[in-house]
Amino acid sequence: MSNPILYGFTKKDLEYTIELVVKRLRKTELVNNTILDTEEDRLTQKEAAKFLGKSEQCLIQWRKKHLIPFYKIAGSVFYSKKELLDCARKNPKLVTPVRK
Incomplete structure (x- = not known):
């Protein structure tokens, strides 16, 4: 396995790479903290x-x-129970009452 040579990159290349990494980390943080809490x-x-x-x-x-509302993660669709309840409260015609 060879080690990459960082001094071969320009300052602009390094800044771009760091921005990409930070954006990916923020996306992961958002998913972990809000959607799939x-x-x-x-x-x-x-x-x-x-x-x-x-x-x-x-x-x-x-x-x-x-x-x-829904979320698509790695090709799979998920829903938030809380958000579905909020949506149902705002649009009662969407849901069918459960009869026992």
Whole structure:
């Protein structure tokens, strides 16, 4: 394994590289601190559909219409239970009441 030679880069190249690293770290920090803060808040598409009393296809349509908040991480779609509840409170027509 060879070691990279840092003195071969210009100051501008190093600044650009550092900016990229900092941006990636900030993205990771945002994901870890806000979106996936607790395992209980994160729902898969199937779980979110059951939680709202709707089909997965319905959730996909809502997602495409930007009616509900969602996150895409590494190609997988996730929902925040808290954000879905907030959305349902603001738009009660979206959700079906659960009957026992």
